[in-house]
Amino acid sequence: MGLKLLAVGDMHLGRQPSRLPQALISEAQDLGPAGAWRRLVNLAIDQQVHVVALAGDVVERDEDYFEAYRDLSQGIDRLTDAGITVVGIAGNHDVHVLPRLAKQLPNFHLLGPNGTWEAFPIDAAGEQLTLHGWSFQQKQVTRSPLQGQQFTRHPGANIGLLHCDRDNAASVYAPVMSEELANAGLDAWLLGHIHKPDALSINTPSGYLGCLSGVDAGEAGHRGPWLYTIQGGQISSIEQWLFSPLWWQPIDLDLTDLDTAETARDRLLDNLRAFDQDMLASMTSVAGGAIHRPPRAVAIRLRLTGTTQLGQQVEQRFNNEGYETLHMGNSQTSYHIERCINTTRASIALDVLALRTDPAGLLARRLLDLETPSTERARALIAGGRTKLEDIRGASRWSQLEQEVLTDNDVIDWLSAAGHQLLLTMLAQQEQSHS
Numbered sequence: 001m002g003l004k005l006l007a008v009g010d011m012h013l014g015r016q017p018s019r020l021p022q023a024l025i026s027e028a029q030d031l032g033p034a035g036a037w038r039r040l041v042n043l044a045i046d047q048q049v050h051v052v053a054l055a056g057d058v059v060e061r062d063e064d065y066f067e068a069y070r071d072l073s074q075g076i077d078r079l080t081d082a083g084i085t086v087v088g089i090a091g092n093h094d095v096h097v098l099p100r101l102a103k104q105l106p107n108f109h110l111l112g113p114n115g116t117w118e119a120f121p122i123d124a125a126g127e128q129l130t131l132h133g134w135s136f137q138q139k140q141v142t143r144s145p146l147q148g149q150q151f152t153r154h155p156g157a158n159i160g161l162l163h164c165d166r167d168n169a170a171s172v173y174a175p176v177m178s179e180e181l182a183n184a185g186l187d188a189w190l191l192g193h194i195h196k197p198d199a200l201s202i203n204t205p206s207g208y209l210g211c212l213s214g215v216d217a218g219e220a221g222h223r224g225p226w227l228y229t230i231q232g233g234q235i236s237s238i239e240q241w242l243f244s245p246l247w248w249q250p251i252d253l254d255l256t257d258l259d260t261a262e263t264a265r266d267r268l269l270d271n272l273r274a275f276d277q278d279m280l281a282s283m284t285s286v287a288g289g290a291i292h293r294p295p296r297a298v299a300i301r302l303r304l305t306g307t308t309q310l311g312q313q314v315e316q317r318f319n320n321e322g323y324e325t326l327h328m329g330n331s332q333t334s335y336h337i338e339r340c341i342n343t344t345r346a347s348i349a350l351d352v353l354a355l356r357t358d359p360a361g362l363l364a365r366r367l368l369d370l371e372t373p374s375t376e377r378a379r380a381l382i383a384g385g386r387t388k389l390e391d392i393r394g395a396s397r398w399s400q401l402e403q404e405v406l407t408d409n410d411v412i413d414w415l416s417a418a419g420h421q422l423l424l425t426m427l428a429q430q431e432q433s434h435s
Contacts, residue, residue, distance in 0.1 A: 001125055002125055002127060002229040002230055002231035002236055003050050003051070003122070003124045003125045003126075003127035003129055003157075003229070003230040003231075004047070004048065004049045004050050004051070004125070004227060004228075004229055004230075005049075005050065005051045005053060005129065005159070005227070005228040005229075005230065006040070006044055006049045006051065006052045006053070006225050006226070006227055006228075006241075007053050007055065007190045007209050007225055007226045007227075007228060008040065008052060008053065008054050008055065008209065008212055008225045009055050009192050009195070009197065009208065009209030009210045009211050009212060009225070010055070010056065010057040010091070010093075010192050010193065010195055010209075010210075010211040010212065011033050011036070011037060011054065011057065011058050011059075011211070011212045011213075012033050012057055012058075012059070012060040012093065012211065012215070013033050013034055013037065013058060013059050013060060013064060013067065013068040013071055013072065014033075014059055014060035014061060014063070014064025014067055014068055015032060015033055015060045015215045016028050016029075016032050016215065017031050017032050017215045017216070017246050017299075018215065018216050018338075019216075019299065019338045019339070020297075020299075020336075021324050021325055021334075021336040022324070023324070023325050023334070024297055024325075024334065024336070027296070027297075030245060030296070031245045031246040031296060031297060032213065032215055032245075032246070033060075033212060033213050033215065034067075034071045035213075035245045036212045036213035036223075036243070036244055036245055037071055037072075037075055037212070038071075038075065039243050039245065039293070040052075040075075040212070040225060040241075040243075041075040041078050041079055043241065043243065043291055044079060044082075044084060045078065045079065045082045045084070047227075047291065049084055049227070050083075050084060050085065050122070050124040050125060051084065051085045051086075051087065051122055051124070051129070051131075052079060052084055052085070052086045052087075053087050053088065053131060053161055053190060054086070054087070054088030054089070055088070055089060055091075055161055055162070055163060055190050055191060055192030055209055056088070056089045056090060056091025056092075056093075056094070056135070056136070056162075056163030056192035056193065057091035057092070057093040057094055057163065057192060057193070058072070058088055058090075058091075058094055058098055059093065059094040059097045059098055059101070060093060060094075061093060061094075061097070062096050062097045064097070065097050065100065065101065068097065068101060069101055069104060069105075072101060072105060072108070073104070073105055076105055076107050076108050077107065079107075080107040085109070085122055085124075086107060086108050086109065087108075087109040087110075087111055087120055087131055087133065087161070088108065088109070088110060088111070088133075088161075089110070089111050089112060089133045089134060089135045089136075089161050089162070089163055089192075090110065090113065090135035090136050090163070091135075091136055091163035091192055091193060092136050092139050092140070092141075092163065092173050092174075092193070095135075095136040095137065095138060095139050098110065098135075099113050099135075110135060111131065111132075111133025111134070111135060111161060112133045112134040112135045113135050113137075114137070115134070115135065115136075115137040116134070117132055117133070117134050117145075117149055117151070118132070118133055118134070119131070119132050119152070119154060120132075120133065121154055127156055127157075127230045127231065127232075127233070128154070128155045128156025128157070128233065129156050129157045129158075129159065129230050130153075130154035130155075130156065130157070130158045130159070131159055131160075131161050132151055132158065132159070132160045132161065132186060133160075133161040133162070134161075134162055135163075136163065136174065140172040140173070141172065141173065141174040142171075142172050142175070143174075143175075144164075144174065144175055144176050144177070144180060145162065145164065145174050145176065146176055146180040146181070146184060147180075149184070151184055151185050151186060153185065153186075155233070156230065156233045157187050157188075157230045157233060157234055157235060158185075158186045158187050159186060159187055159188045159189070159190060159228070159235075160181075160184065160186045160188070160189040160190065160206075161189075161190050162174070162176070162189060162190070162191055162192070163191070163192040163193050164176040164191060164192075164193055165193055165194075166178060166181070166191065166194070166208070173193060174193075181206055182206075187205065187234065187235055188205035188206050188228070188235060189205075189206035189207070190206075190209055190226075190228075191206070191207060191208045191209065192208070192209060193208070194208045194210070195210055195211040195214075195218075195219050196208065196210055196219075197209055197210025197223070197226075197240070198210075200226055200238050200240070201238055202235065202236075202237065202238055205228070205235055205238060209225065209226055210223060211223055212224065212225060212244070213244040213245065213246065214244065214246065214247065214248045215246075216248065217248050217250075217299070217301045217338055217339065218248075219248060220247075220248040220249060220250055220301065221247070221248070221249070222240075222242045222244070222247065223242070223244040223247075224240055224241040224242040224243055224244060224291075225240070225241050226238060226239070226240050226241070227239050227240075227241060227290075227291075239290040240290065241290060241291040241292070242283075242290075242291070242292045242293070243291060243292070243293035244295055245295055245296045245297070246295055246296065246297050246298075246299065247295040247297075247298045247299070248298075248299045248301065248338065249275070249298050249299070249300055249301070250300075250301045250303065251268075251271060251272075251275070251300050251301070251302055251303070252303045252305050253267060253268055253271060253302060253303070253304055253305065254305050254306040255267075255304055255305065255306040255308040255310060255311060255314060255344055256306035256307050256308060257306075257308075258306075258308050258310055258314070260310070261310050261313035261314045261317055262317075264304075264310070264314040264317070264318070265317075265326075268302070268326065269326065269327055272300075272326065272327040272329070272335050273327070273329070275298075276327070276329030276330055276331060276333060276335075277330070279294060279329075279331065279333075280294065280329075280330060280331050294329075294331035294332070294333050295333055296333065296334065297333065297334040297335070297336065298333055298334070298335045298336075299336060299337075299338040300326075300335060300336065300337050300338060301338055301339055301341070302318060302337050302339070302340045302341065303340075303341050303343055304340065304341065304342045304343060304344050305343055305344060306344055306345075307344065307345050307346070307347055308344050308345075308346070308347070309346055309347060309424075310344075311342045311343075311344030311345075311346070311421070312342060312421070312424070314340075314342070315340050315341070315342035318337055318340035319337075319339070319340050321337070324336065342417070342421065343413065343417035344417070344420070345416065345417065345420045346420050346421075346423070346424045348364070348420070348423060348424070348427075350364045350367055350368050351364075351368065353423075354368055359426065360423060360426045360427060360430065363419060363422065363423050363426065364423065366381060366419065367416060367419045367420065367423070369381060370382075370412050370415060370416050370419075373408060373412060381415060382408055382411050382412060382415070385411045385412075385414060385415045386406060386408075386411050389406060389410075389411060389414065390406065
């Protein structure tokens with residue numbers, strides 16, 4: 001059986017999911033982090049977990065004290081009554097509120113509250129485990145918590161619990177280098193702060209756990225805690241439990257050859273039925289006894305693609321539908337559009353338009369330039385577009401969202417989609433002025 005450690009990433013109790021349809025507004029509490037925490041408690045008890053470890057940012061902000069107290073205390077009491085130990089550390093979001101809560105929750109063990117490393121030994125299921133934890137003392141920490149730290153190994157498995165910014169030396173959120181983690185002499189590191197999980201496995205047991213449940217489109221995909229099993233004094237298995245009540249899912253809808261804007265809904269419903277079937281199939285085929293549960297709702301970030309003259313009409317139609325429930329899957333999962341983004345390209349003869357000397361002709365020539373990215377003019381367009389996009393991504397309001405590396409193809413797609421939509425608008429205005 002072994003010792004079961006359930007590792008939980010950023011929970012952010014107090015946050016509410018955004019842009020829900022009217023039918024789900026009353027369920028906002030159950031669809032957010034609080035609902036995910038309740039699901040976790042139920043499953044941890046059912047699966048006879050021995051330890052639940054929280055890797056910081058358990059609470060969103062100081063103002064969420066009373067709400068977090070209610071949710072945490074109820075869950076921790078239930079876990080403790082079932083014989084499950086609950087430990088955690090403070091991150092940059094809950095640097096003040098979590099220590100206050102810990103004083104009111106005697107069954108919750110906050111590690112390293114004084115900014116010093118604390119070892120917490122656990123004996124269960126005939127195994128020994130020591131968690132080494134460190135908590136934020138202030139919202140900004142510019143020095144690595146591992147600098148000058150020497151860990152003393154204890155019998156059995158030794159695992160670190162840390163909220164940090166990995167491989168970003170300029171960060172003010174406890175910057176730590178991968179080399180420091182690898183050389184610390186522990187068996188694994190359970191990291192908080194970045195909401196996108198790493199691909200954790202027996203071969204790569206250290207990394208970001210990801211957030212417990214996504215609350216906006218920047219946290220798309222499956223989410224959930226990680227179960228570490230300790231046998232024979234070492235980590236024997238790692239598996240992720242996927243049970244978030246709300247998933248954020250990007251979906252592309254190709255509008256090529258679409259007859260009318262009205263039929264776009266039928267095409268989307270076909271895609272949603274296929275997605276729902278695939279989701280159920282993936283959950284029934286999970287190996288190793290991992291816990292996978294379908295979500296209560298899926299919020300779709302819909303991207304319209306393909307070549308069509310109907311892109312703007314379809315975008316307007318979907319965005320005006322008030323985020324209503326579009327589909328109820330076989331899993332009893334509710335599907336709704338959180339936002340619709342039009343990246344279609346119109347069927348425009350760019351080579352003909354490029355012969356004109358007006359602004360529409362100039363724009364057509366620039367769009368043709370993008371079709372040959374290796375040319376000097378295309379490189380200049382891509383460089384300018386990249387600068388603009390990076391400025392937008394660098395704004396403080398987007399700092400907590402997951403961001404992939406911006407490739408040249410990403411920039412080209414953005415410039416091309418925006419250019420085609422602008423060209424359609426320009427041509428429509430010219431036609432109106434001549435009528």
